[in-house]
Amino acid sequence: MAEAFRFRIREHGPAGSPVREPFTPAAPSPGWVRLELKAMALNRLDLWTTQGIPGFPLPLPLTPGCDGAGVVEAMGEGSALPPGLELGGSAMIAPGLSCGVCPACLRGDDMLCPTYGILGHVHDGTAATHVLVPAANLLPIPGNWSFEQAAAFPLVFLTAWEMLVHKGHLRPGETVLVWGGGSGVGSAAIQLVKALGGSAIAVVGSEAKAMQCWDLGAEHVLVRGDLKSLAGKVRELTGKRGVDVVFEHTGAATWATSLAVCARGGRIVTCGATTGRETAFDLRALFAKQIQIRGSYMGRREHLWTLLSLLQKSPTNPPFRPVIDRIFDLAEYPEAQRHLEAGTGFGKVACRVA
Numbered sequence: 184m185a186e187a188f189r190f191r192i193r194e195h196g197p198a199g200s201p202v203r204e205p206f207t208p209a210a211p212s213p214g215w216v217r218l219e220l221k222a223m224a225l226n227r228l229d230l231w232t233t234q235g236i237p238g239f240p241l242p243l244p245l246t247p248g249c250d251g252a253g254v255v256e257a258m259g260e261g262s263a264l265p266p267g268l269e270l271g272g273s274a275m276i277a278p279g280l281s282c283g284v285c286p287a288c289l290r291g292d293d294m295l296c297p298t299y300g301i302l303g304h305v306h307d308g309t310a311a312t313h314v315l316v317p318a319a320n321l322l323p324i325p326g327n328w329s330f331e332q333a334a335a336f337p338l339v340f341l342t343a344w345e346m347l348v349h350k351g352h353l354r355p356g357e358t359v360l361v362w363g364g365g366s367g368v369g370s371a372a373i374q375l376v377k378a379l380g381g382s383a384i385a386v387v388g389s390e391a392k393a394m395q396c397w398d399l400g401a402e403h404v405l406v407r408g409d410l411k412s413l414a415g416k417v418r419e420l421t422g423k424r425g426v427d428v429v430f431e432h433t434g435a436a437t438w439a440t441s442l443a444v445c446a447r448g449g450r451i452v453t454c455g456a457t458t459g460r461e462t463a464f465d466l467r468a469l470f471a472k473q474i475q476i477r478g479s480y481m482g483r484r485e486h487l488w489t490l491l492s493l494l495q496k497s498p499t500n501p502p503f504r505p506v507i508d509r510i511f512d513l514a515e516y517p518e519a520q521r522h523l524e525a526g527t528g529f530g531k532v533a534c535r536v537a
């Protein structure tokens with residue numbers, strides 16, 4: 184058997200600073216399982232976790248990586264696997280961990296659990312050959328997807344689904360502005376907007392990314408540049424009305440524009456702050472246009488099963504799929520982090536365990 188290894192954040196540093204070390208994978212506790220990972224996928228959270236978040240101390244040393252897929256290798260005492268899974272079979276991971284017994288968990292709002300935490304952020308994650316997760320966090324891999332595709336799916340699709348359906352209350356026929364259409368979560372949102380009967384106006388940084396947004400089903404694609412003229416174009420495309428939902432994850436740099444292009448009665452849903460976490464805005468725009476601002480963080484684990492059942496309905500022509508920009512070898516995880524930070528790719532960055 185090849186040597187087991189993992190990447191560790193021993194102290195916070197720049198993207199690419201986690202250090203490789205050999206380790207002995209532990210036996211799973213009761214209710215938990217051990218997965219031999221075949222692939223993992225990166226998220227912005229890998230970078231935040233590596234760099235450190237002011238005012239939010241993380242339990243170092245820590246293995247980053249929220250998303251992963253592999254083979255169920257060992258089960259803790261009393262662990263039961265979700266439907267469709269078996270010991271020795273393949274599975275993908277739902278990255279949100281919660282207690283399972285509090286009122287929020289019991290009503291299915293596991294992401295509101297007081298102990299809620301994401302794998303690779305407050306628990307050792309998937310930048311490793313093996314990972315421990317609660318059995319309840321496993322899901323079957325859809326159809327003939329590769330391990331890389333399975334690893335690239337859960338976090339961004341769960342996040343985008345929660346933002347569009349449950350926070351944004353997107354209705355068929357409505358229009359959504361998707362910032363960062365070339366990002367992992369943006370490329371998921373474009374596809375889900377279409378699957379839900381809406382129209383996506385995607386914003387991207389370059390012409391090359393525009394083509395790929397068309398392919399994913401965006402109704403319109405705008406190449407970023409000057410934000411004032413971008414706002415003008417959005418108003419033009421929507422008959423001066425603005426968009427019904429703004430899919431925000433970019434933060435300070437785009438916030439004022441998000442407010443400006445949001446229609447009366449529209450919703451701005453945000454799950455990130457890539458360009459900065461502090462912003463000021465004109466309250467008159469908020470109340471006069473009766474805009475709702477909703478914060479969103481991950482989503483109900485149950486809704487990953489909803490997404491899986493939507494995929495099962497049309498296996499030959501799936502309504503959405505993870506978009507993979509590039510696959511690294513797991514040994515190159517630090518390089519994969521730097522590639523993600525550079526922001527030049529389209530879609531998800533994944534690592535294959537050789």
Ligand SMILES: [Zn+2]
Binds near residue numbers: 283285287288293
């Ligand atoms: Zn709970």
